[in-house]
Amino acid sequence: MKVKSTFGITLKQQIVGLTLACCIAASAAATEPTSSQAAPPADAKQQLMDLQEEWATAEDKHDLATLRRILDDRFVATFGAKTYDKDAFIGSFTGDIDPTRSQTLTYEAVIIDGDTAVLVGDDTERGTRQGVAFTKVGRYTVTYIRRHGQWLALAEQMIILPQGK
Amino acid sequence: MKSQSRLLKEQILGLMLAWCMAALSAATEPTSSKAAPAADAKQQLMDLEKEWAAAEDKGDLAAIRRILDERFVATYGAKTYDREGFLQFFAGDVDPTASQTLTYDAVIIDGDTAVVVGTDTAHGTSEGAAYTVAYKYTATYTSPRAMATDSRAHRQGAASEVVTGGCLIATSALGL
Numbered sequence: 415m416k417v418k419s420t421f422g423i424t425l426k427q428q429i430v431g432l433t434l435a436c437c438i439a440a441s442a443a444a445t446e447p448t449s450s451q452a453a454p455p456a457d458a459k460q461q462l463m464d465l466q467e468e469w470a471t472a473e474d475k476h477d478l479a480t481l482r483r484i485l486d487d488r489f490v491a492t493f494g495a496k497t498y499d500k501d502a503f504i505g506s507f508t509g510d511i512d513p514t515r516s517q518t519l520t521y522e523a524v525i526i527d528g529d530t531a532v533l534v535g536d537d538t539e540r541g542t543r544q545g546v547a548f549t550k551v552g553r554y555t556v557t558y559i560r561r562h563g564q565w566l567a568l569a570e571q572m573i574i575l576p577q578g579k
Numbered sequence: 580m581k582s583q584s585r586l587l588k589e590q591i592l593g594l595m596l597a598w599c600m601a602a603l604s605a606a607t608e609p610t611s612s613k614a615a616p617a618a619d620a621k622q623q624l625m626d627l628e629k630e631w632a633a634a635e636d637k638g639d640l641a642a643i644r645r646i647l648d649e650r651f652v653a654t655y656g657a658k659t660y661d662r663e664g665f666l667q668f669f670a671g672d673v674d675p676t677a678s679q680t681l682t683y684d685a686v687i688i689d690g691d692t693a694v695v696v697g698t699d700t701a702h703g704t705s706e707g708a709a710y711t712v713a714y715k716y717t718a719t720y721t722s723p724r725a726m727a728t729d730s731r732a733h734r735q736g737a738a739s740e741v742v743t744g745g746c747l748i749a750t751s752a753l754g755l
Contacts (some may be wrong), residue, residue: 490685490696492717497684497696522659523652530692530721534652534659555654557719559692568687569694571717575657 459524462531462558465565470517470537476507486559486566493572515541529560537572551575621686624693624720632679632699638669648721677703691722 465484472480481504489500498506521535537552557569627646634642643666651662683697699714 486689488685488687488689490687490694492684492696492715495715497715525650525652527648527650527721528691530719532652532719534654553654553657553659555717555719557692557694557717559689568689568692569685569696569717569719571654571696571715573654573656 458526458531462524462526462533462565463519463521465558465567466519466533466556469567470519473507474511474515474517476509476511478504478507481507484567486568489567489569491570491572494574512541512543514547515539531558531560531565532556533558536575620688624686624688624695625681625683627720628681628695628697628718632681635669636674636677636679638671638673640666640669643669674703674705676709677701693720694718695720 468480469484471477472484482500485500485503487500489503491498491503516539518538518540519535520538521533523532523534525532533554533556535554537554538549539552540547540549542548552572552574554573555571556567558565559568560566630642631646633639634646644662647662647665649662651665653660653665678701680700680702681697682700683695685694685696687694695716695718697716699716701712701714703710
């Protein structure tokens, strides 16, 4: 049975029309630029800062699965003169866990441009080495990309700051 | 004839629907590609790096300003500089002997993001004495908004777009 609307259009035609309209609207929305010059949404910034904390905790606990999830497969880390790929970087968190180890992160800059983000800040690391407590501070720059709604770390450069800085 | 016309209409509507669904599906694909970056995109990026280095050596502030995003941030050791702070490094007298040689450890291009990790060996003269300083650096580039208006073209040509109109948003360096 055909159901006619008040304008003489069949229900089927209305559904098809609505579907088309939705498709066109969705297609138009999808062709908008992926990035925005507007200030980064607070939630994206918070997501990144939470991810940084999760990353630091995973390092402290040698949670390799979490590190593997956070780091992009092409991740590259630079410490001093040396560069490490993802596996080499994760490999540095195997072995005995220091239960006193912790990291405190501060932020100098959080730049979010669409699906690209750069975070700059200090990482104050505390722990115990050969029975002696230590504190060292590193200035980090981390580049993230967002894929499928998930932020992934693509690169990190860490510069250990001289004591007293 | 009427039924043929209706059939034709339905076929057209069906085709339009299929096209829309296909377009929508393509539009929701991830913007990145795991494929190796196009060689020309990588070359363009390296050319841009050379242009940046040459602009620094010549004190060409306009060229540096064009390359750096307004939100650019640079970290050298314990200090972080914004774009204007960074430009001040190159605002004084030009050292005619200044030059930089760049080598690359990694060039990662993913959608509208690129990261370059390498070594910058700078030569020049300071107070009459020649010097050489090497820096290990990481630079992050992103493509400008205007280049990303067409989502489909953006995906297909993303690698080159990073470079063609690329903006540098961050760099970090350490003297070796």
